[in-house]
Amino acid sequence: MPTLTIDGLTITVEPGIPVIEAAERLGIVIPRFCYHEALGPVGACRMCAVMVLEAANARQKGLQMSCMLAAADGMVVSTDHPQAMRFRSYVAEWLMMDHPHDCPVCDEGGHCHLQDTTVAAGHSRRRYRGAKRTFPDQYLGPLIQHEMNRCIHCYRCVRFYQEYAGAYDFGALRIGRNVYYGRFEEGPFESPFAGNLVDVCPTGVFTDKPSRYKARRWDLERAASLCLSCSLGCATTAGARYHQLIRLEARRSPEVNGHFICDRGRYGHEYANLPERPRRARVNGAETTVDEALNELSRRIMALRVAAGPDSMACLSSPRASLESLAVLAHLASAQGWASPAFFPHARAAEASRAAAAALAPSLAVCQNEMSKADAILAVGVDPLCEAPMLALAMRRASRGGAKVAVLDPRPVALPLPFTHLPVRRAQLDAALAALCRAALPRPEDGAWASLWDALPEVPPEDADVEAFAAAAEFLGEAKFPVVVCGTDVAGPATMAMAAAFARLLAQGRERAGLFPVLSGADAMGAAVLDRAGDGLSVEEVLDAVEAGRVRGLVVCEADPFSTFPDKARLAAALGRLDLLAVLDCLPGELADAAHVLLPTQSVFECGGSFLNQEGRLQQARRVHGPGMPLAQATGGSHPERVFTHAVAGGDARPAWELLAALGNRLATAHGSGGGAETERWAALAADPWQAVAAASPALAATAPGTRAELCDDDTPPPPPELAPADPEPEADPLADVLFVEQTFGTEELSRRSPSLAGLVPAPAARLHELDAAELHLTDGDDVVLPMDGGVVRAVLRTARSMARGTLVLPRRPEAGWHVAGADAVRVALHRIWKEHEAPAGAEAQS
Numbered sequence: 001m002p003t004l005t006i007d008g009l010t011i012t013v014e015p016g017i018p019v020i021e022a023a024e025r026l027g028i029v030i031p032r033f034c035y036h037e038a039l040g041p042v043g044a045c046r047m048c049a050v051m052v053l054e055a056a057n058a059r060q061k062g063l064q065m066s067c068m069l070a071a072a073d074g075m076v077v078s079t080d081h082p083q084a085m086r087f088r089s090y091v092a093e094w095l096m097m098d099h100p101h102d103c104p105v106c107d108e109g110g111h112c113h114l115q116d117t118t119v120a121a122g123h124s125r126r127r128y129r130g131a132k133r134t135f136p137d138q139y140l141g142p143l144i145q146h147e148m149n150r151c152i153h154c155y156r157c158v159r160f161y162q163e164y165a166g167a168y169d170f171g172a173l174r175i176g177r178n179v180y181y182g183r184f185e186e187g188p189f190e191s192p193f194a195g196n197l198v199d200v201c202p203t204g205v206f207t208d209k210p211s212r213y214k215a216r217r218w219d220l221e222r223a224a225s226l227c228l229s230c231s232l233g234c235a236t237t238a239g240a241r242y243h244q245l246i247r248l249e250a251r252r253s254p255e256v257n258g259h260f261i262c263d264r265g266r267y268g269h270e271y272a273n274l275p276e277r278p279r280r281a282r283v284n285g286a287e288t289t290v291d292e293a294l295n296e297l298s299r300r301i302m303a304l305r306v307a308a309g310p311d312s313m314a315c316l317s318s319p320r321a322s323l324e325s326l327a328v329l330a331h332l333a334s335a336q337g338w339a340s341p342a343f344f345p346h347a348r349a350a351e352a353s354r355a356a357a358a359a360l361a362p363s364l365a366v367c368q369n370e371m372s373k374a375d376a377i378l379a380v381g382v383d384p385l386c387e388a389p390m391l392a393l394a395m396r397r398a399s400r401g402g403a404k405v406a407v408l409d410p411r412p413v414a415l416p417l418p419f420t421h422l423p424v425r426r427a428q429l430d431a432a433l434a435a436l437c438r439a440a441l442p443r444p445e446d447g448a449w450a451s452l453w454d455a456l457p458e459v460p461p462e463d464a465d466v467e468a469f470a471a472a473a474e475f476l477g478e479a480k481f482p483v484v485v486c487g488t489d490v491a492g493p494a495t496m497a498m499a500a501a502f503a504r505l506l507a508q509g510r511e512r513a514g515l516f517p518v519l520s521g522a523d524a525m526g527a528a529v530l531d532r533a534g535d536g537l538s539v540e541e542v543l544d545a546v547e548a549g550r551v552r553g554l555v556v557c558e559a560d561p562f563s564t565f566p567d568k569a570r571l572a573a574a575l576g577r578l579d580l581l582a583v584l585d586c587l588p589g590e591l592a593d594a595a596h597v598l599l600p601t602q603s604v605f606e607c608g609g610s611f612l613n614q615e616g617r618l619q620q621a622r623r624v625h626g627p628g629m630p631l632a633q634a635t636g637g638s639h640p641e642r643v644f645t646h647a648v649a650g651g652d653a654r655p656a657w658e659l660l661a662a663l664g665n666r667l668a669t670a671h672g673s674g675g676g677a678e679t680e681r682w683a684a685l686a687a688d689p690w691q692a693v694a695a696a697s698p699a700l701a702a703t704a705p706g707t708r709a710e711l712c713d714d715d716t717p718p719p720p721p722e723l724a725p726a727d728p729e730p731e732a733d734p735l736a737d738v739l740f741v742e743q744t745f746g747t748e749e750l751s752r753r754s755p756s757l758a759g760l761v762p763a764p765a766a767r768l769h770e771l772d773a774a775e776l777h778l779t780d781g782d783d784v785v786l787p788m789d790g791g792v793v794r795a796v797l798r799t800a801r802s803m804a805r806g807t808l809v810l811p812r813r814p815e816a817g818w819h820v821a822g823a824d825a826v827r828v829a830l831h832r833i834w835k836e837h838e839a840p841a842g843a844e845a846q847s
Contacts, residue, residue, distance in 0.1 A: 004075040013071050020048050020066040023079060030079055031088060031117045033202045034154040035067035038259045039164060043068045044155045047091050047117065051081035063087060085121075092121035095152045098133040099203075106150070108204030110217040114152060135180055141188025142759040143195055143267055145209045148180065156200045157181050164260075166396050166416025167191035181205070188760060191416075192389050192744045195266040199250055199259075210267060210756040211247040215239070223622040224251060226611055227265035228320055228522035228604060229751045230388040232368065233613030234261045238269070238605050243648070244630035245272045245605050255367040255706075256617070262389035263760075264744060268751025272603040275633055276588040279650035282598040290599060290652050294659070297597045298666035300580050301336075304553045305671075310337035312552045313580075314542050317341055318559035319521025320749060322609025322621075323700070324689035325656040326523065326530050329557050331685065331692045332664045335678075340536040341557075343527035345564040347538040349520050351493035353528035356486075356517035356614070359500030361714045363507065365615045366483055366514030372397035374514065376479030378436070378472065379407045380499050381429055381491025382518045385414060386742045388614075391485070391518065392416060404479075406472035408432055409490065410804035411741060412767055420468050423804040426737055428461040429495050432469075435460045437502045439473035444505060452501065452721070463805055482506045483514040488524075490739060497721035519614045526612035529711060530696050539565050546574040553580035558601060558656050562590050563749045566740065568819035584656050587753070600653040602627050607655035610693070616711050618703045627653045661686035736772070736808040736833070740818055747812045763796055764816035767809040768833075770799040776833060783836035786817065793817030794836065808833075 003012040006023050013022045018041055020030050033045035048066045054076035055061050060069065063083055078084065096118060103109045135148035158181060161170050169190045173180040183189075197206040220239035225248070227234040235253035239246050248269050250261040271277075281293035288296075304312055315333050317326055329341050344350035371377070371394045384392040396417040399405055405419035410426050424432045438456040460469045476482050484506070486499035500515050507513035519525055537545075539561050545551040554575075565571050575581055575594055583595035586603045605624040612618055629650025631640060665682035685692055694701035703709040746752050746761035766784055778784065778797055786793040786808075795816055803809070810816045834840070 002071050002073040002075070004071050004073070004077065006077045007079055015070075017071050018067050019050060019064075019069045019071050019075075019077055022071045023050075023066065023077070028079055030066050031113075031120065032067060033113060033117075033152060034156060036156055036160075036200060036259075039156065039159045039200070041067035042155060042159065045091070045095075045152065047088055049084045049087045049091075051078045051084045052076070053078055053081075088117075089121040089123060092118045092123045093127070096123060096126065097128045097130075098149075099152070100132070100149050102150075102204075106147075106204040107145075107207040107212055108150075108201075112204060113202035114150075133177065138182045139186040140183070140206075141194075142756055143209055143263060144189070144197060145207045145212060146182065147205055147207065148182065150204045151181060152203055153177075153179055154202060156202065157197050157206065160196060160200050160260075161189075161191065161194070164396075165191050165193045165196070165393065167193075170194075192263045192385065193260060193393065195263045196250065196260045208247055210270070214244075215241045215246050220246060221625045223624040224620075225605060225608075225624060226522070226619055226621040227261060227268075228611070229262075229265045229268050229748050230390075231319075231517075231519040231521060231524050231614040232256065232388050232390050233522060233611055233617065233619050234265055234390055235619075236261060236265065238624045240605065240625035242631035243625055243628040243650075244632065245269050245624070255369050256613070256619075257368060257390050260390070260393065262744075264389060264748060264751045264757070267756045268748070268754050269605070270754035270756060271587060271750050272605055273630055274588060274753060277586060278588055278592055278598055278600045278653075279629055280652055281600060282595070284596060290654060290659070293597055293599055294662055294666060297582050297599070298663060298670055300597070301553060301663075301667060302670045304580055305336075308552055311339070311550065313338045313555070314537070314545065314551045314553070315341045315555040315557065316537075316539055316542055316559055316561075317343055317527075317557045318564065318749075319343065319519070319524035319527050321523060321558040321656065322604065322611060323523060323526045323530070323693050324609055325558060325660070326527055327692035327696050328657040328660045328664075328685055328689050329555075330530055330696060332660050332667075335664060336667060340531060342537040342539050342542050343531060344520065344524075344536075345539045345561065347541065348492050349488060349524075350528070350531065350534070350536065350538055352488035352491065352496045353519050353524050354532065354534060355493045355496040355500070356488070356519060357525060357528040357532065357616075357711050359497065359503075360515060360517065360616050360711050362708065362710055363714045364500070364503050364513065364515040365708055366516055367615050367617065368394040370514065371395070371483050371516060373401065374398045374479075374481045374483040375401075375403045376476050376482040377403055377405045377485060378476055378482070378502075379405070379409070379485040380433055380487070381409055381426075381489070381495055382407075382485055382487030383409060383411055383413050383489075383741065384485075384518075385416075386744050387487060387489055388518050389744060391516075395419075395485075398483075404475040406468075406476070408436070410737075410739065410807045411490070411809050412800035412803040420472055421802045422460075422464065422468055422472060423802055424461050424464055425804045425807055426490055426739065428464075429491055430498055431457055432460050432464060433495065433498050433502065436469060436473050436476070437498070437505065439470065440477035441505050444508065449501075449505065453505075476506065479506075480510055481512050481514070482510070483516055485516045485518065487518040488520055489518075489742060494721065501721050517614050522613070523611045525614055525616060526610075526700075529612060529700065529709070530693075532697070543570065543574045546577055552578060553582075554578055555582045555584070556591065556595075557584045557660065558586070560585070560587060560589055560591050560749065562819075566818055568814075584659050586653065587750075599659050601656040601659065602653045606653065609655075610690070610705070612700070612709065616708045618700065618705050618707060618709055620705045627651045655689075657689035657692075658686045661689070736768070736806055737804075738808045738810060740810050740812045740816075743811045743813070752813075764794075764811055764813060765798045766793075766795040766816075766833075767798050767800055767803065769803050769805050769807065770801055772805060773797065773799045778833070778835065785834045785836055785839040787832055788817055788820045791817070791820035793820065 032048045137146045225238040234257035235251040237251040280287045399417040434456040484503040503515040582597040608623040628648035634649035668678040780799045782797045
């Protein structure tokens with residue numbers, strides 16, 4: 001490993017590390033514009049010049065660009081040599097020849113590399129008196145503002161967008177000093193990672209449009225936070241001003257998201273600023289104080305307990321709640337004798353998440369950074385760009401490194417990389433995965449695993465591409481570091497168990513193999529760990545109990561079943577039967593409006609919290625700002641009232657775990673259980689809710705933030721899974737298996753509330769195999785009508801060749817029929833999919 005000296009300091013680095021990075025490890029920041037650690041060197045800006053005083057290779061001595069110069073043993077480098085400083089000063093002057101002097105109105109001001117470097121280089125007076133080069137700007141959608149006159153031609157934007165993100169609707173146009181970075185025609189970027197252009201641009205060519213003119217960097221309260229839009233847990237930095245969340249940026253996390261985040265995570269935070277967000281407690285629709293609402297809720301729960309017993313109460317939450325909130329809710333349910341909380345909308349989702357937690361041994365767990373080093377990837381029942389967008393970038397990095405990728409999924413999956421698509425129907429996923437496992441691996445020696453291997457089918461399903469299956473099995477079998485990715489949206493618990501078994505079998509005799517589950521929410525893994533025993537109900541099971549009259553009261557903590565449960569009519573009818581509906585949430589909606597008691601909670605930006613991502617990594621979001629209504633909303637845009645007060649408008653919200661602990665304290669006092677010790681226990685949980693997490697899960701109690709929890713033991717692997725029987729094929733009319741699935745934009749519960757993303761949500765589209773469509777005399781672009789259990793769905797038909805036959809794919813959006821489907825797995829007769837203008841009268845009745 002080479003050892004070199006930089007400005008009198010000695011450092012040893014790995015071979016191939018550029019001098020600019022070696023200097024940064026010593027705390028010496030060499031100015032740069034084109035170099036970015038994730039993108040590598042390109043030598044376009046010439047700003048990182050250093051003087052090499054000594055080098056074994058004479059050609060490396062003298063003035064060198066530190067990003068293009070690999071560190072060598074015995075090298076002596078000066079970053080502040082007079083020649084290097086003078087050269088950088090000239091470069092700064094050249095770059096400023098055409099640059100506009102618009103720093104006072106530029107949103108990049110305060111964190112602009114060019115601004116900092118120009119001042120540092122001593123360029124304070126313009127000598128050039130000629131005409132400036134100018135460019136027209138383009139409209140690039142609702143997220144990014146284009147100011148091309150500020151460009152210094154560093155090429156970072158194109159290198160990220162095309163090389164790193166794999167999109168090609170944006171690039172370099174023209175030649176020479178007139179190079180223009182833009183699109184052939186105006187319009188929104190096609191890539192869901194375009195927001196990273198704001199971060200990688202060293203000047204103000206690309207700035208954040210939703211936060212435009214709202215604050216300078218130094219005006220913001222900033223803190224480390226997390227993205228809650230999927231289960232990956234990407235690191236972010238949140239900035240707020242006057243109780244308004246202004247901006248979310250990518251925060252570097254070497255193990256998880258690296259340097260970047262997706263646009264859904266970057267711009268999906270505006271739910272925290274909604275004017276209609278609940279800010280005051282309500283009882284029967286009338287505003288009151290939080291303490292009075294808690295007293296009333298405690299009184300009603302005790303009255304219901306006396307009238308119908310503790311079994312008459314139930315509670316539920318969701319994977320968007322923090323570990324602290326989930327654990328305190330579970331502790332409250334246990335203390336009151338209620339059933340364990342429901343964390344998932346369906347038992348199938350809960351079982352799949354628990355299967356992932358049970359299988360994720362330390363030797364199998366991989367992070368996004370580790371996945372990028374894999375040489376073979378199999379994705380089962382997952383659409384990365386829609387369910388976990390940053391996963392697609394990790395897979396692309398692996399692909400660029402030579403990895404081969406196969407996707408086993410019924411949907412028309414799109415990825416920014418070359419891959420083999422193996423489309424099979426949902427009912428055939430397990431059999432197809434099992435056949436792939438048997439084709440890729442030799443028979444194991446272990447008796448139990450050998451029995452599993454013998455039970456696996458030898459051939460893929462009939463309608464599968466046999467050659468593609470054989471090719472995928474071959475490269476998986478030959479891989480040195482294969483990774484199996486498995487989702488829980490289309491795939492079920494049996495598929496997850498089979499994927500984990502496949503990963504374990506792949507690990508035998510290899511350097512390593514990995515399992516990468518993709519779950520249904522930011523804290524889905526945490527919810528699965530807290531409900532490890534499987535005692536918790538699902539939302540569907542709670543509704544069953546309400547309809548049967550067993551449950552008459554319901555406490556809902558940071559969950560909205562109207563967003564996650566498909567049968568809106570059934571849900572509304574069941575909630576209407578309750579004697580008590582208590583809602584603790586920061587989101588507005590039908591559930592909050594229907595609540596008998598509403599308690600406003602703080603968002604993750606106001607109280608922070610801990611989350612367990614899909615690889616079992618414990619992460620913490622810090623508090624960014626205090627609770628309260630954004631100043632612009634509180635004052636109507638005018639100056640605030642000149643009245644001294646300690647109260648903050650709309651500042652009644654409290655952390656969910658604090659409200660639950662306060663409720664538990666009141667209930668314990670009301671029926672005299674435990675006396676003073678129980679009261680002290682609830683007070684301690686309100687102050688330190690992590691106690692409830694540690695008590696519920698020893699694995700989490702022993703886990704340090706930023707590290708993986710040891711969810712299961714490598715030495716005692718789970719037994720081989722039992723193969724689930726395939727669903728029988730229909731014998732009568734041909735049926736379509738209807739899949740309601742996630743989209744990149746418009747379906748996720750939090751980000752779909754962001755006005756900035758509304759313009760990127762496509763029209764609802766029904767996707768069908770082109771051969772199925774041809775048999776129905778339908779063509780791409782037709783407006784179609786589909787009868788469902790609870791009504792009629794209207795959508796635009798989009799046909800695809802690479803998807804499973806007999807499968808109809810619809811986005812999980814209310815306007816796409818999600819709330820009239822009747823269930824999340826339904827079948828419709830193919831011959832009853834009509835064109836809009838050909839639908840028979842009374843089509844609704846036929847549903």
